Amino acid sequence: MDGYDKYAHEPFAVTVDLAVLTLRDGALHVLLVERGQEPYAGHRALPGGFLQPDESAETAARRELAEETGLSDVSGLHLEQLRTYSEPGRDPRMRVVSVAFAALLPHAPEAHGGGDAARADWVPYGTAGPLAFDHDRILTDAHDRVGAKLEYTCLATAFCPPEFTLGELQRVYETVWGTELDRPNFRRKVLATPGFVEPVPGTARLTGGRGKPAALYRAGTATTLHPPLLRPPREGRPT
Amino acid sequence: MDGYDKYAHEPFAVTVDLAVLTLRDGALHVLLVERGQEPYAGHRALPGGFLQPDESAETAARRELAEETGLSDVSGLHLEQLRTYSEPGRDPRMRVVSVAFAALLPHAPEAHGGGDAARADWVPYGTAGPLAFDHDRILTDAHDRVGAKLEYTCLATAFCPPEFTLGELQRVYETVWGTELDRPNFRRKVLATPGFVEPVPGTARLTGGRGKPAALYRAGTATTLHPPLLRPPREGRPT
DNA sequence: CCTTTTATAGTCGTGATGACCATTAAAGGG
DNA sequence: CCCTTTAATGGTCATCACGACTATAAAAGG
Numbered sequence: 001m002d003g004y005d006k007y008a009h010e011p012f013a014v015t016v017d018l019a020v021l022t023l024r025d026g027a028l029h030v031l032l033v034e035r036g037q038e039p040y041a042g043h044r045a046l047p048g049g050f051l052q053p054d055e056s057a058e059t060a061a062r063r064e065l066a067e068e069t070g071l072s073d074v075s076g077l078h079l080e081q082l083r084t085y086s087e088p089g090r091d092p093r094m095r096v097v098s099v100a101f102a103a104l105l106p107h108a109p110e111a112h113g114g115g116d117a118a119r120a121d122w123v124p125y126g127t128a129g130p131l132a133f134d135h136d137r138i139l140t141d142a143h144d145r146v147g148a149k150l151e152y153t154c155l156a157t158a159f160c161p162p163e164f165t166l167g168e169l170q171r172v173y174e175t176v177w178g179t180e181l182d183r184p185n186f187r188r189k190v191l192a193t194p195g196f197v198e199p200v201p202g203t204a205r206l207t208g209g210r211g212k213p214a215a216l217y218r219a220g221t222a223t224t225l226h227p228p229l230l231r232p233p234r235e236g237r238p239t
Numbered sequence: 240m241d242g243y244d245k246y247a248h249e250p251f252a253v254t255v256d257l258a259v260l261t262l263r264d265g266a267l268h269v270l271l272v273e274r275g276q277e278p279y280a281g282h283r284a285l286p287g288g289f290l291q292p293d294e295s296a297e298t299a300a301r302r303e304l305a306e307e308t309g310l311s312d313v314s315g316l317h318l319e320q321l322r323t324y325s326e327p328g329r330d331p332r333m334r335v336v337s338v339a340f341a342a343l344l345p346h347a348p349e350a351h352g353g354g355d356a357a358r359a360d361w362v363p364y365g366t367a368g369p370l371a372f373d374h375d376r377i378l379t380d381a382h383d384r385v386g387a388k389l390e391y392t393c394l395a396t397a398f399c400p401p402e403f404t405l406g407e408l409q410r411v412y413e414t415v416w417g418t419e420l421d422r423p424n425f426r427r428k429v430l431a432t433p434g435f436v437e438p439v440p441g442t443a444r445l446t447g448g449r450g451k452p453a454a455l456y457r458a459g460t461a462t463t464l465h466p467p468l469l470r471p472p473r474e475g476r477p478t
Numbered sequence: 479c480c481t482t483t484t485a486t487a488g489t490c491g492t493g494a495t496g497a498c499c500a501t502t503a504a505a506g507g508g
Numbered sequence: 509c510c511c512t513t514t515a516a517t518g519g520t521c522a523t524c525a526c527g528a529c530t531a532t533a534a535a536a537g538g
Contacts, residue, residue: 009289011250014325014336050248053334057325084323084338086253086296095292097253097336099323152391167485185527187486192525211484212534226472227525228391233465406516424496426517431494450515451503466494 015098016061017048017135019082019142020069021125022105023159028125028175029108030139031068039092040132046139047120048098057081057099065103068120078104078158080149082141090134102142104158147176152228154196157219163200165214166190177231189229195222254337255300256287256374258321258381259308260364261344262398267364267414268347269378270307278331279371285378286359287337296320296338304342307359317343317397319388321380329373341381343397386415391467393435396458402439404453405429416470428468434461 020031032044047068051060058079066074082100090096108122125143130136149155156172157164170186173179190196197217204213259270271283286307290299297318305313321339329335347361364382369375388394395411396403409425412418429435436456443452 009252009254010292012253012290012336013248014251014253015248051251051325051336053249054327056327057323057336081322083320084296086290086338088293088295097251097290097296097338099325099336165485182527182529183484184486184488184529189526209484210482210536212486214485227469228467230466230526232527404516421496421498422515423498423517423519428495448515449505449513451517453516469495471496 010095013094013096014051014057015048015096016051016057016064017046017085017098017100017138018061018064018068018103019046019100019139020065020103020105021142021146021159022108022122023172023175024108024122024124026171026175028143029122030125030128031120032123032128032131033068033120035132043130043132044121044123044128045132046100046135051099057101061099061101061103069105069109071109078155080104080145082138082145085134085138087134098138100138100141102146104146104155106159106161143176147231150176151230152225154219154222154225157197160219163203163216163218165205165216166197167214169197169217173229173231179232181232193222193225193229195220196225249334252333252335253290253296254287254335255290255296255303256285256324256337256339256377257300257303257307257342258285258339258378259304259342259344260381260385260398261347261361262411262414263347263361263363265410265414267382268361269364269367270359271362271367271370272307272359274371282369282371283360283362283367284371285339285374290338296340300338300340300342308344308348310348317394319343319384321377321384324373324377326373337377339377339380341385343385343394345398345400382415386470389415390469391464393458393461393464396436399458402442402455402457404444404455405436406453408436408456412468412470418471432461432464432468434459435464 018031022029022031031047033047035041035043035045047064049060049064051057055063058081061079061081062074065071065077065079071077080102082102084097084099086097088095090098125139128136128139131139146155150173156169156176159172159176160168166187167183169190170181170183173186174181198220200216200218203216205216257270261268261270270286272286274280274282274284286303288299288303290296294302297320300318300320301313304316304318305311310316319341321341323336323338325336327334329337364378367375367378370378385394389412395408395415398411398415399407405426406422408429409420409422412425413420437459439455439457442455444455
């Protein structure tokens with residue numbers, strides 16, 4: 001920024017794009033809108049919009065999140081800046097620099113038309129088909145980032161309601177990572193990490209039907225996991 | 240970006256800011272320029288500049304890196320996008336959205352006036368005094384990010400010349416983390432991680448003066464560390 | 479009452495790691 | 509030339525984390 005006073009500068013349009021992720025029926029879903037106009041008419045796209053003059057990217061992202069999900073209170077939701085996409089040709093109409101965010105929702109409010117006219121839908125991750133612009137890339141980056149942060153942070157609780165069972169927490173890991181985890185070992189690890197979860201005393205809940213009722217937990221105060229909860233290394237890759 | 244066709248949008252100036260880090264004399268240094276004009280005249284700032292119309296942020300960052308360091312070939316250097324800073328008041332003159340990068344240099348070319356008139360200097364990390372704009376925050380974020388990535392990636396070799404000793408590699412960790420590591424344990428860990436480093440056969444070098452000559456290694460093909468090389472947990476923080 | 483399902487408890491062996499100690503190979507000083 | 513200093517390298521040992529696995533408890537459903 002030292003060059004301010006010497007360089008001529010071009011104006012850019014600045015947008016935010018959101019990869020809003022949640023778990024529905026044990027599968028990872030992403031919130032997508034359908035484009036009505038060219039370019040990419042008929043294609044799905046990540047929700048987003050232009051930065052307003054008095055907004056930071058984070059503020060704009062949270063505003064868009066509220067508009068697209070219809071939730072009245074998005075202040076507690078985890079919103080994380082991914083990176084900024086600025087390739088010159090990424091929007092055929094004009095030069096657009098887009099700050100991408102990942103948002104994590106504990107439960108899935110029904111999809112609906114947000115503040116925008118475009119309809120928003122929950123789409124299972126991976127079945128979205130080709131998205132508009134470079135949104136496939138952004139969505140992949142979001143998934144990679146979330147998967148990685150599950151390893152060394154307490155981010156998984158952001159997918160859970162305020163009170164949750166360890167089984168639900170485990171399903172977050174399994175769904176995002178696409179792997180199965182050993183249940184006793186997962187319990188041991190989570191409970192041995194101070195501040196990851198704290199028990200809600202004397203409570204139990206039926207998970208849905210059969211089985212022994214599970215104890216309820218709340219998210220703890222810790223933010224990082226030491227040591228991390230590593231996902232099982234893939235076959236064929238060196239350990 | 241679905242709102243393109245409905246929202247009026249404000250143009251923004253887009254810049255890149257660089258936290259260029261290297262090791263000099265066993266201490267972490269950062270490349271800073273001195274501002275000659277208001278605002279923040281006389282303060283140091285991170286090097287950077289405006290995005291050109293045909294550039295991505297990465298391209299602009301690498302161009303700025305070459306200009307400020309004077310290096311003829313910056314193509315092999317590690318350049319990593321940190322995040323984008325977009326608070327409305329971060330530049331008093333106008334609305335500027337800045338994409339920040341961290342760059343890692345193996346050796347420190349002498350500081351000099353780059354393509355810009357502003358002089359560039361290597362300044363020990365932590366002694367920079369208050370920087371212009373929100374550059375203190377950016378620099379802190381860069382340090383945090385690099386420190387974290389040392390744990391689970393092979394990023395440390397980006398601070399090293401093409402051939403290096405394990406002692407040099409260890410000093411990267413110690414310098415960035417500000418901790419001391421046990422030398423035999425560090426060796427064991429690095430050598431036990433496939434693809435982290437590979438030996439340069441039959442070579443040895445004197446580290447500078449006394450002591451047994453150390454074997455030389457090159458960076459391997461691996462990019463991630465499984466399991467990670469965790470920094471010792473700080474006292475007072477839960478493990 | 480028995481099976482199914484899920485939660486919870488515990489065991490055991492292996493591997494990674496932290497804390498050490500020992501040895502080797504160089505430089506420097508008397 | 510010997511001795512000290514310095515740094516690299518090689519190794520031990522106890523502890524801990526973790527994967528694999530078995531067992532028990534508490535619910536629903538037939």
